[in-house]
Amino acid sequence: MSNQDAYNRFKEMQAKMLLGGGEDRITAQHERGKLTARERINYLLDENSFTEQETFVTVRSTDFGMDKKKFLGDGVVTGSGKIGGRQVFLSSQDFTVLGGSLGEMHAERISTAQLDAMKNGTPFLQINDSGGARIQEGTLSLDGYAKIFRANTLSSGVIPQLSVILGPCAGGAVYSPAITDFIFMVDQVSHMYITGPDVIRAVTGEEISHEDLGGAKAHTFKSGNVHFRFSSEEECLVFIQRLLSYLPANNKELPPVWECDDPIDRATPELLDLLPDNPRKPYDIKDLINSVFDVGSFIEVQKDYAQNIVIGFAKLNGHTIGLMANQPKVMAAVLDINASDKAARFVRFCDSFNIPFISFVDVPGFLPGTGQEHGGIIRHGAKLLFAIAEATVPKIALIVKKSYGGAYIAMSSKALGYDRTIAYPSAEVAVMGAEGAANVIFRRDIKAADDPEAMKALKIGEFKETVMNPFIAAGFGYLDDIIDPAETRLELWKSLEMYLNKKEDRPKKKHGNMPL
Ligand code: HXC
Secondary structure (H helix, E strand, O other): OOHHHHHHHHHHHHHHHHOOOOOOHHHHHHOOOOOOHHHHHHHOOOOOEEOOOOOOOOOOOHHHHHHHHOOOOOOEEEEEEEEOEEEEEEEEEEOOOHHOEOOOOHHHHHHHHHHHHHHHHOOEEEEEEEEOOHHHHHHHHHHHHHHHHHHHHHOOOOOOOOEEEEEEEEHHHHHHHHHHOOOEEEEEOOOEEEEOOOHHHHHOOOOOOOOHHHHHHHHHHHHHHOEEEEHHHHHHHHHHHHHHOOOOOOOOOOOOOOOOOOOOOOHHHHHOOOOOOOOOOOHHHHHHHHHHHOOOOEEEEEEOOOOOOEEEEEOOOOOEEEEEEEEOHHHHHHHHHHHHHHHHHHHHHHHOOOOEEEEEEEEEOOOOHHHHHHHHHHHHHHHHHHHHOOOOOOOEEEEEEEEEHHHHHHOOOOOOOOOEEEEEOOOEOOOOOOOHHHHHHHHHHHHHHHOHHHHEEEEHHHHHHHOOHHHHHHOOOOOOOOOOOOHHHHHHHHHHHOOOOOOOOOOOOOOOOOOO
């Protein structure tokens, strides 16, 4: 073959490869309001930064006529490129090729990119748009999934892993995203489920749409499987660029520090009025969050799920922090099963990637009730305790108002491992609220009194004054300081700065046995 012929063949193959399943299928993809696999990569990555891996891979299986359905690249695009000037590895499934289904070589490409991401210490992103295991390839597909799950697991805690669901993600395919750190979905575009509506109808007789069963809303509000929901693919991809700018590339690096033009000594006098005079009137903890961190820097994670606890990333003097905050506006901020799971997993992410975290505390305790007890609140609540105690990153707590019982320990206790706990003058630290406590320890006095209600009020006041005021806990050294709310931003920064170089070792072991 002459050089010219070889070149022509190369150009022909390249053009074929770039077209995936062909022009008609690309048109069909666009008609569904979806971008193609390559368009998504181009949108996400810095211009001209993409380098493809294993570009001309094709299917090896010959069963069920697969030898006549060879597509260059085998239905997925993989490789490496830059986001905001920082390297990432990624895969993007091509629905135009056999519905993005995953066969042997398709899986091989993804797991190569995964393992290379780990070798290079760079984040891995997978864009999923697939009908699941390629049925014609049988166990070869299952083996492929197993390789991907294993690589996801080995990479966990080494590099950030993000899963962007931009189409179907069905059957066992859902487990790869579930192992990764964050999942993103788009309304009407993304669907995730173990079995779809047809199987559910056949097995249980239940009628449900794809969107109601496994759409973005279902997973962000109900199942809690998904962390971020968007109304368009473009909005989702732009957000991913922003999120990555808060994170280190791997577990050996520190998160990027930004220039900060928000003065760190900016006073926050508005916080003097944060707490309503009537303790039964809820307030929005996000007012505190938005006041103290660098302006506009807060990114809420899982904002629609277990809203009684708020988690997310923010910047403080340009440094990334992980935040966990009780939300008095929802269920009086009580900790339940879902809130414990949500917060515990987030704490573990922060600890894996050297992100210091701060907790804002106003919590009456763990939620009582048969449903919670029988649902395993003991085990789920223990996850949060375990995650905090295990974490070695700097941990700072600010007690805003109530910090009671086991929830006090999880959210703010130095004995559990918080490096520094500070409090507002209005803070209350106790085993339980004054009313509950009075009902237990002063029950007899109240019953015997001529005016039981007046006696109860008296005892509640006594209890508050002698046990709950913050100077009692501060007297034991459980609170490092009581601060002026107007100086919250500076106080938090100074607290964090004290521990930025913190090194803490743990006994050598294979791994702990976290209550799961
Ligand atoms: C092979 C597949 C495929 C699959 C889709 N296609 N899924 N080919 N294996 N899993 C092909 C279709 O045959 C079709 O090819 C093309 O992709 C586009 O699919 P359509 O059905 O036309 O598209 P749409 O109407 O949008 O429906 C998309 C879909 C549907 C909802 C994903 O295709 C579907 O239900 N697919 C099967 C899903 C499934 O059961 N997967 C296996 C799950 S079990 P042609 O050439 O006809 O256009 C599993 C186990 C993994 O994944 C376990 C791992 C541990």
